[in-house]
Amino acid sequence: MIPETILADLRLIVGANSVKTGEALDLIHPGSDANNLNAAVMVAPRTTVETAAVLRLCNKQRIAVVPHGGRTGLVGGGVSATGQIILSLSSMNNIEMLFASAGTAIVQGGVTLHAVQEAAACQHLSTGIDIASRGSATIGGMISTNAGGMEAFRHGVMRQRVLGLEVVLADGRIMSDMAQVPKSNEGYDIKQLFIGAEGTLGIVTRAVIRLAPPDAITxxxxxxxxxxxxxxxxxxxxxxxxxxxxxxxxxxxxxxxxxxxxxxxxxxxxxxxxxxxxxxxxxxxxxxxxxxxxxxxxxxxxxxxxxxxxxxxxxxxxxxxxxxxxxxDSSVIDRVYPNGHWFDISVPLQHLESWLKQFDEGIAVLGPDVRGFAFGHLGDGNLHVGVAGTASKPDKEMVKSIIYAHLREMGGSFSAEHGIGLDKKAELTTLVNPVKLDLMRTIKSLLDPNGIMNPGKIL
Missing domain, CATH: 3.30.70.2190 (Alpha-Beta Plaits)
Incomplete structure (x- = not known):
């Protein structure tokens, strides 16, 4: 449990109404994972300065911090536990500036994708990225998971949509790299470390987003x-x-x-x-x-x-x-076949036919009561793959062996757009180059030596 003295300090930083516990927290939906709110303490700073003060306090007291956006993640990246605090960006949801002539927007991390889409549309622009959870997914969360969506083959994923970032580090320092131009070669592109890091290195508080011409779907x-x-x-x-x-x-x-x-x-x-x-x-x-x-x-x-x-x-x-x-409405599969496992992979288009053949043959071996489902974004080879039993869940390790077989040799990825979180840590350890893993651990220890940032996720 978080000591009452720490809760009092948090209330001094962000205000009493911005620290939620007990019944106040019960009113908040946990999102896609019922364990997201297990910490039972949520802090919602209103500014970057408040966010920095919260992290400074938590780092000093060695209290783990789990960042929350719209809680739409599907790999356990927002799961929290007793003794931790949830840091929600729900109060930092402003679109600060939108420059139609430059096709850019400066936004806070807690603003939803839908809100930015609506503001961009008023200026005859679009975000260049779209996902089904647009109404609740936040820009900060999408940056932290490097979200993709159905327009990635044209406009790229969030890595390509971000021009600049403001990030609060574990010790409360604020890294501001809010460039508003695509050409900014000022040494190492440090902001890229935080895109896809799932809140394990810092909190994305503000961003400069590249906008795109609107789609005229006809x-x-x-x-x-x-x-x-x-x-x-x-x-x-x-x-x-x-x-x-x-x-x-x-x-x-x-x-x-x-x-x-x-x-x-x-x-x-x-x-x-x-x-x-x-x-x-x-x-x-x-x-x-x-x-x-x-x-x-x-x-x-x-x-x-x-x-x-x-x-x-x-x-x-x-x-x-x-x-x-x-x-x-892909959740229709879960409603019809609730005993399933889901995977998010990428397959190069030249291997898509052979991968699906391999998948179908592997599912057939599991028996007549097992069904396999695949759908996704054709342009970038991102498939969402479900395997379900009609009476009980099939063995997950057997299913993994079918789905991941030859995937790395094909040049594909076991994690396309949903991230690692808790669910894919084993895959990261076994399928990723060990030197890359060692560099990731080095970066984590450098930026978060006390391990307070979303602990247990990714690494």
């Missing part, structure tokens, strides 16, 4: 492809087209698609031809009035070339929403 289609290789060929053709702009290309293997359509509907989507692979593609075109017909012609060419079996083009915003629902 055509959406659900596409049935004859194979994975055909799907990747279609992706490359659409991306290289001079008549349309490919905005999104989302991937669904057959088992995922059929389960989602059967349980989410509408029946019209189930009428598409049976295929091993389905895509959702969205495009715009220079001539927006004919964008639908341009995409339709491109898909007709795909049919002629033997890449595409069938396609359904959305004729209204309602139909577009129905198509996207089968991809974004």
């Amino acid at each position: 055509a959406t289609a659900l596409v049935a492809c004859i194979s994975v290789d055909a799907a990747t060929s279609l992706f490359q053709q659409l991306q290289a087209s001079h008549t349309l702009h490919l905005l999104r290309a989302e991937f669904m293997a057959q088992n995922y698609f059929l389960t989602a359509v059967e349980n989410l509907g509408p029946p019209s989507l189930a009428s598409i031809a049976s295929a091993p692979i389905y895509l959702i593609v969205e495009t715009d075109a220079v001539d927006q009035a004919s964008a639908q017909s341009i995409l339709e012609n491109a898909l007709a060419e795909g049919i002629e070339e033997g890449l595409v079996l069938d396609a359904i083009l959305a004729q209204s915003e309602k139909e577009r929403g129905e198509i996207w629902n089968i991809r974004e």
Whole structure:
């Protein structure tokens, strides 16, 4: 338990209403992991200076600090325990400046992605990154996990969206590298250490975000492809087209698609031809009035070339929403098959066909009551993979051996966009180069010698 004297000191720093315990904390949703609020103490500083004072106190007293953004993480990165404190950035949620002419925004770490998207849209700009949890995921959390999403093949992940950072270190020092330009070669790019560090090296309090031109989505289609290789060929053709702009290309293997359509509907989507692979593609075109017909012609060419079996083009915003629902409501798999394990991997596109074949064959060996599901972002090879039993959970280690087999040799990654947290520490130890691991430990010991920053996560 945190001593009452420490709680009193924290209240002096941030104000009594910004330290939550007991019933006040019970009102807060734990997010994606029921253990996120186990520390039973949450501190919500309102400024960088307050954040620094909190960390300075906790470092001196050797009290562990678990940073929280929107609590949407899926690998246990926000799990806390008794004797620790949760540091929430919920009160640091301002968009300080947005420069339309430069296409940049200065934001605090606790602002949600959706809030930045809305502010950018008012200036005819976008964030260049989008994820399904946009309403609760915070920019600081997305930076700390190096979030990706469906636009990464065009605009990159958070590493490419961040121009500058302000970070509070474990000892309370403030590192400010708030450059607002992409070209800033001032020695080591230290800010990159904190992108993807999951709060184990410091707290991201402010950031300069690179914005992008807005998407003018004018055509959406659900596409049935004859194979994975055909799907990747279609992706490359659409991306290289001079008549349309490919905005999104989302991937669904057959088992995922059929389960989602059967349980989410509408029946019209189930009428598409049976295929091993389905895509959702969205495009715009220079001539927006004919964008639908341009995409339709491109898909007709795909049919002629033997890449595409069938396609359904959305004729209204309602139909577009129905198509996207089968991809974004991926929790439908958990509702139908609750006895499952999920993985977040990246596979190079040239190996995607062979990896999926290997995956399907491996799942078949586990028995007739085990189901495998794969979907994700085709453009960057990021797959979300689920394996579930109809009656009980399959052995997780056996499933891992199937999913990770040959993945490193292929040039892929066992952690695409969700991070390491608690859940993937074993994979990090066994699959990552030992010299890289040693350098990570050296950096951790240098920046957080007392080990107070999100202890037990990653390393």
